[in-house]
Amino acid sequence: LAELEGVDDPNPYGDLPLVNRDPTKPAVTPGANPADAKAYDYWDHVDYIIDQANARGIYVALLPTWGRYVNAKSGNNHDESLLTAANAATYGEFLGKRYRNKSVIWILGGDRTATGFEPVWRELAKGIAIGVAGKEDYDALLMSFHPRGGETSSTWFHNDAWLDFNMHQTGHSRAERTQSWVKIAKDYERTPVKPVIDGEPLYEDHPVEFRARDYGYSFDAHTRPRAYWSVFSGACGHTYGNHSVWQMYAPNRRPINGPLITWDDAMHRPGSGQVQYVRWLVESRPYFSRVPDQTLIADALDGADRIVATRGEDYAFIYSAQGRKFTVNLGKISGSSVKAWWFNPRNGRAAEIETIPNQGTREFTCPSEGFGADWVLVLDDAAKNFGPPGRKGAK
Template sequence: MSRLRGLLLVAPALLCLGTARGDEPHRFPTGVSADGRHLTADDGEPFFYLGDTAWELFHRCDREEAERYLADRAGKGFTVIQAVALAEVDGHSVPNAQGHLPLVDLDPARPAVADGPGNDYWDHVDFIVDRANALGLTIGLLPTWGRYWHDPVKDGKPLFDAANAEKYGEWIGARYGAKGVIWILGGDRNVEDDGQKAIIDAMARGIKKGDGGKRLMTFHPRGGQGSSKWFHGADWLSFNMRQNGHNADYTGAYENTRPDFDLSPPKPVIDGEPLYEAHPIAFHAERNGHSVAADVRRPFYWDVFSGACGHTYGHHSVWQMWKPGRDPINNPLLPWTDALDDPGAGQMRHGRRLIESRPMATRVPDDSIIVVDRVKTAVPGAGRYRFVATRDRDGSYAMVYAPIGRAFSVRVQDAVKAKKVRAWWFDPRNGHAEAIGEFANERERRFVPPAPGEALDWVLVLDDASKDYPPPGRVPPAR
């Protein structure tokens, strides 16, 4: 077996490929591929879901703040912004930044609307959704946070029952169904009985009446769960959403994405809430500290290479739009306006560009191309250092995510169906691609990342040389 190390074969070809493209057309997800594996946009082409959690966007941000946030996320290559209409942090009873409440007498069947523009809570939501769409961003719109259908809120009961959930769903579906939105039901709660399930089904039914069934719909559960547990067979569920949660380990958390990919009938899957940047890891800061960019990069590749149709990023300060003078939740480290520039957010686009630089429609997960080491916990590994792989179903390329600079071997002939293979190292930290070289295909080949022994992650990209694909991360010009 050959021992291949990029810096020793050829002069490195370093290419900075992670910058956002200003010529991107505005594309909104409206469908699911025929094989049930990925989302498609209104142009019929695959859509990569790169989300950010801005749960309190409608509630806590004024218009200037909302514009600042949306412009930043559009510039960093995000495609979906997840925000909540009836927000978690007392959005039912504390007015928004414009001084308005969303409901009359806490009744979901009576949204508080007033004549004229800019006069009510929903006018503010309109402004933010429209501004996001103008920037090419889809709003992952949660009609409500889960507490309002799950927990006692008013007179010892939730705000929602099946009847008002359907009415509210029809109203909000009609108001926003013609815009660039995805519906996300649930809101960090699990279904625990038939009554709660009836509320969710009723809200979905109402939304479909309101928007004519035009928009995609999913369900956001609590940590460690996925929508498939309750709704995989529901006709309204377009794709599954997981919350793999605020953990830093593949084992016991992100390994759960692949089983959802393997379900029948197939539906796309997305991790709608992984570990946030600067979040107490596993909610135990005193033991684990707070996450850093490396901790949020790994879940991107674990999820996407395990079959997810994209990924969601989050920052612990940004989701709650925390700033001094506002009660902090779980100790955010810095104001949200400063947190926008924490490195993990900018690094998400490198992963998106990597996936988009190769055919997306035929990509499947396949860890079997990684040769298991004598010590299995080293390769493919476990915990924070689990290797994962994805490949083209037609055999034109494969990718292996190495979360650490540890040598590993690949079954190249199983990964790429070509006589000659072109190899690259891709740096998830900066989007650089480094050419390794070309070689005749063979059964197995060993690779050593450019920084061996270090806690630095890399992606090995193997291409059918005859395809002449661009360097990894360099996306072909927009159609």
């Protein structure tokens, strides 16, 4: 159930998801022929989108409903309780049965707090599990919860069996306000241990703090640090977003919070191509031995200058968000000597620096400095003979 009037505003084919706005009555018609408008319903088109993504090796993060259809009395005049503790399981079971054989990750929530509505979300999770597995078996699916800005799913659901990984929305503010590295690290340290991800950081082309006149719009120099701060602080991955894409802005659509360009042009913005380099980097070294470790850095700085560090047994990554120089405490990884590299988050390229003794302290000066001049220092146990960091396909 989509955020922007998705219950009442038909999709481009003229179809609505529910009969009379009733979550227990999905608007399903016999047949699925796209050439037959009566047969091809709302859910057939959802099927098509998921199938197209799956065919390309892409998992779909499937949001059963936006939070506005749960959180009545939330202070938002558009919010209402279409989904309740009485009907959420029925709706969830419909979805679970329909998509149990698809490559989907279930994301409950939808930009709202769960406070006061926890029973609704738990019933929805239960219904989905029953639809997928035929019983309340949460091992049969992968599920999380997308909260509103500044919140995390762990506040309400960390100990729930259905919550497989925690999700933050650190939101669209300046770095010194969001401090995503603090929030991610806190959930990373929780027990029982569960992965954590930032499900909604600052998007590219977004009015910073929703105040474009004061702070302007974000661009790739804002979005890159969010990825490295989170992943190096313990996140299991990262979410990239663009302000025009999430709302599918086009000339015939009502703009929300001042989108700068249309969604199809926004698909080619620099940040959308750069986020892949984070994955290239972390997958170019042994993945499952890596942990956050701020003891690698003598002075981590703060705010937009924040420096974060992570390491495996035989390598380390240190990220300087604005190219500030820093001092490294050596001897934290294996080897009598370490090979040092600079990795460029803007283009995914690496350059070897030198090989040095793995002891004492060493100051490193980044190749450039300032806003947008972010760098990753990579230190390898020289005896391991790792290839260049970030090289796509490297093991």
